[in-house]
Amino acid sequence: MKPWIFQAAKMVIGALLAILIADLLNLTYSVTSGIIVILSIQPTKQQSIRIGVKRIIASTLGLAITIGLMLLLGYTLPVFILSLLIFIPLAFIFKIEDGIVVSSVLMSHILAQSDWMLGINALYILWIGVVIAILLNLFMPNKxxxxxxxxxxxxxxxxxxxxxxxxxxxxxxxxxxxxxxxxxxxxxxxxxxxxxxxxxxxxxxxxxxxxxxxxxxxxxxxxxxxxxxxxxxxxxxxxxxxxxxxxxxxxxxxxxxxxxxxxxxxxxxxxxxxxxxxxxxxxxxxxxxxxxxxxxxxxxxxxxxxxx
The missing domain is CATH 1.20.120.940 (Putative aromatic acid exporter, C-terminal domain)
Incomplete structure (x- = not known):
């Protein structure tokens, strides 16, 4: 089997599992967990783990900034942009820029629902996606x-x-x-x-x-x-x-x-x-x-x- 076929199969299976688990837990935006699996499955085990860890750290930081600013200043688009202006440079400084895209999507959930509790929901979605991606990437063809x-x-x-x-x-x-x-x-x-x-x-x-x-x-x-x-x-x-x-x-x-x-x-x-x-x-x-x-x-x- 060609490597890309094996990787594509893991992406599809992983996305389906993540969405099903998120739905069973009644999480909002469950489809996002499937997208996170697709983004987190990498060509090698070490890459998958490294990127998964970076996304968890980055998302935790981004969500904390967004929740803090929106509780203080309100759930508005300018506040969301401000949180991005703070978060993205910090992501580069701390070398966790691989988590910027996923973190930004999760941060936007708080704005969309005007509810800081979506930050906790986002963390559940993130962990489901990252953990499933890492577990699936433990299965690699022997070369x-x-x-x-x-x-x-x-x-x-x-x-x-x-x-x-x-x-x-x-x-x-x-x-x-x-x-x-x-x-x-x-x-x-x-x-x-x-x-x-x-x-x-x-x-x-x-x-x-x-x-x-x-x-x-x-x-x-x-x-x-x-x-x-x-x-x-x-x-x-x-x-x-x-x-x-x-x-x-x-x-x-x-x-x-x-x-x-x-x-x-x-x-x-x-x-x-x-x-x-x-x-x-x-x-x-x-x-x-x-x-x-x-x-x-x-x-x-x-x-x-x-x-x-």
Whole structure:
């Protein structure tokens, strides 16, 4: 089921429940409780709770201001506008601006009925709507399988990139960066659906892959600046050995050993004979450092993984 269908269903069911409960309690403006449910159901559990709490605080403040002013100055439109002029800036100051719209609607009930007791009625309506929204948002689809699929797609795309770079083919980094952004969004939403979130290794993994892609971009750019020589070919051959070793297993440590061996081999080669050879050799050594950084990113991830 698509996320928006699940969320829409919760909105409809929640609104119906809230209205029925409000009607059973003989509350005025019972439909408002259903609207509050619709506004309070968010894509994640944490968002729903945070916005619900802010709306309760904001509405309590707004209703208190409105009741106080109308008892003193009367149930008139200018007094209602005055209460908004006081309440809205305070909502921004106290960072509860998410509750401004709902609070304003509830405050208007007092004006419409010219009765401060509608403030108590409004609080009942608010609590019914917010509590039902939070309870329904405790039920969220598990995205673990989707996250695993997205991570697998990133690893596959990374393998393809490495093959393309190693074979001196045309390289397009756009698709893998899009996959990484989509996976990051999914993982963060899933994390926000946990009431007691802990460090998420999936986000660390995807962040590591994004870091590796940035190194590959620099490596690919530098390789284009160097003419084809045995040194460049040695690096290209080494890069191609990465492809079958891309995955969750820790293969980076072994590749680090091979990289150091390749670096030692370069050091034993004859010195450059002219300026062009010197400049190209310098670029190639810089590529080796970027390859080291590429591998170290994976090594560091596994160190974090062991701590968890």
């Amino acid at each position: 673990s399988a989707a996250i695993e699929a997205e991570i697998h797609a990133i690893d596959e795309a990374l393998r393809d990139l490495i093959v393309e770079i190693g074979s001196r083919g045309s390289v397009n980094f756009g698709p893998i960066l899009k996959l990484i952004d989509e996976a990051t969004h999914t993982i963060r939403n899933e994390s926000m659906n946990k009431l007691l979130p802990k460090r998420n290794l999936n986000i660390s993994y995807v962040t590591m892959r994004k870091e590796q892609v940035s190194y590959l971009q620099m490596i690919e750019t530098d390789l284009k600046r160097v003419s084809v020589t045995e040194y460049k070919q040695d690096i290209l051959n080494f890069i191609q050995t990465f492809a079958p070793r891309i995955g969750k297993a820790n293969m980076a440590s072994l590749l680090m050993i091979q990289l150091n061996q390749l670096r030692d081999t370069f050091k034993e080669k004859p010195l450059p004979l002219n300026r062009q050879e010197f400049e190209e050799r310098a670029i190639l050594f810089h590529i080796l450092f970027d390859l080291e950084a590429f591998l170290l990113a994976k090594v560091r991830f596994h160190e974090v993984e062991l701590i968890q």
